[in-house]
Amino acid sequence: MAVGVANFPDMPQINGLRFGVTEAGVKYADRKDLVVFEICEGASVAGVFTKNAFCAAPVTVAKEHLAKATPRFLIVNTGNANAGTGEQGLQDALSMCSVLAEIEGQDITCEQVLPFSTGVIGETLPIEKIAAAIPKALSQLEHSTWFDVATGIMTTDTRPKAACRTFSYKGKVYSLAGVSKGAGMIKPNMATMLAYVATDINIAPSLLQDWLQQTTEKSFNRITIDSDTSTNDACILIATGKAGNTQISSIDDELGKRFFEELMSIMQELAQAIVRDGEGATKFVEISVEQASSTQEALNLAFNIAHSPLVKTALFASDPNWGRILAVVGRSDLPNLEISKVQITLNGVCIVENGARAMSYTEEAGQKAMSSEEINITVSLGRSQINESVWTTDLSHEYVSVNADYRS
């Protein structure tokens, strides 16, 4: 299940970046499950990773490698998260890098390779299968496409997720392109498993890292499907520099400002694509908290609503059972809340004002709003001027099936 139709975009090639995608048979046969990114020399690479204390072995290794060297390769497997695997897991994550580096020869060191894994937690990585498939993946570097990459990183996703932007500045055309994956265990904390975004623009590494963090905060850190932060979240941003512009190193750079806007937009599209393909999702839901006292207060309330099984099942049922939203607002420990100032709307239909059902509300209007596939719930607290939004899904039978019928 998924919300809406997603046509795979016509993705631009990013100069300086190549992919190799193949089948390693990690968990399933005949499924693309191993992806290699080759990054040109001289590129800038930024990364954000899960804050889960039990972060996966590849996350530990990728963070260490990124701190030591500029990456030239990324290697990603699905079907196994290599998390909760202790010392063996670290060895296996390192092996993914060293096997690839050895094949590439003297130019590439083990530290210039970042490993990523996604899939079931707590099972030993079948490293022999992956090692055996790395030459096959590398042989595809001339042939694999963004579509292959987006498909090759899927787990319980029902469709590949990608987005792109091209824009011209002073007569020159620049490109951004990216892919994301994720459908369950989604409540990212600094990133989500997995997203890779690339541009041909030349940007200084530290600025690229700042911009990645800023846009992650407003994109992947604003989505939730089921409240659990994965052990394997990661988002990587690559700037190959092949567009040939003078390196951007200041936030005041005009091309940089334009890039930042496009980056924010592509990051939000990729984050929202994960929600639209959330496990069992039949609705795409935006929850906006307005007139809050602080960003934290707004986000806490928005996520409380987004995580409430009662609100989520009402959304699934297209039932305007707004009492459940009101109950969450009431239990959210908002200090000195004046309930008479609270207003709640559903796709613009006012349901609650003055601490009770809005006088203008009719069940028909509520029913019409809730039957939409895309729903906005706005709670206005009448306290101050802070507004925040998060994106989530409903809770359906399909969600239970996906997570109870087989081990993911």
Add this chain to the structure above:
Amino acid sequence: MAVGVANFPDMPQINGLRFGVTEAGVKYADRKDLVVFEICEGASVAGVFTKNAFCAAPVTVAKEHLAKATPRFLIVNTGNANAGTGEQGLQDALSMCSVLAEIEGQDITCEQVLPFSTGVIGETLPIEKIAAAIPKALSQLEHSTWFDVATGIMTTDTRPKAACRTFSYKGKVYSLAGVSKGAGMIKPNMATMLAYVATDINIAPSLLQDWLQQTTEKSFNRITIDSDTSTNDACILIATGKAGNTQISSIDDELGKRFFEELMSIMQELAQAIVRDGEGATKFVEISVEQASSTQEALNLAFNIAHSPLVKTALFASDPNWGRILAVVGRSDLPNLEISKVQITLNGVCIVENGARAMSYTEEAGQKAMSSEEINITVSLGRSQINESVWTTDLSHEYVSVNADYRS
């Protein structure tokens, strides 16, 4: 669905307390939905109520009345929560009290009646139906039983919930008896909707209130089904004093100590009965956090595990997918957590130690543990000496059906 078999206990009569239960047709015809408790003169009555800021009108009125006078009657309706109903709701809650007081005549004032409602939030209370049924309820005071009361307060509950204790002290027999209801929107904060416990022991009102708060904290405030605190939670404790003992007014009183033990035990049984009958529940799950730094840390982690849809669906599937538990521990913001000290067991089977799968763990042992109807998950943090437990359910298709197929 519910976990285990629940035989309705052979409940003792509490001297000084009578019930009248009838059908008012609030939401459904031919269903007991109106319960009146008559409390003798001279009794002590204590109460705890929801902390939801959008607390229901009857909660507001009951708290006010309890502060002003010693209650002589409780009146409870199901089928409508009278929450989110504004000024009209307050009028209706007051009417429930005044109509009853008027029938009883000069002896009883409106303030001596406490109102309670449970059911759908946000719909106007059909006060005429309730008012019309009050005389019928009062006419049953000679006839209605604890079973009628336990049945008369049910909403999505599949079975009546009751518990009792009798004990002798210095040759005299004392009794406690109580009922509870609740199956969804259960994550109480100071009480749960609804529980009524009574004893014939003579206890001073302020001490009774202290003991109610202490035992609530370790019983109803330790359960969760779906993380949402109801707008209508309330727990009332009545001490009729008809046993004739000298009034207990100190925590050092020997009979009082004995009573407190029995009270804690009956409160926990009633709270756990709600979990066993949780919406769609197929498992009764105890989550214990041991060796935590503080009570708050232990409870936060225990509730995070209890609320994780991924853990709950794995419990439903009887799948020892312990990686999901590990992911929750990891994302729970435990400051300076040393993952090498974390140990996780499932019904005594060690699944995680030293930050990874336990060497001794086998899938067969995990599978056997998870196939049980009653499951204990213990997470030991190796930090200090604080231990806490909470009780919860799994997340099944039935939960989604109950909350999506009709409005509750």
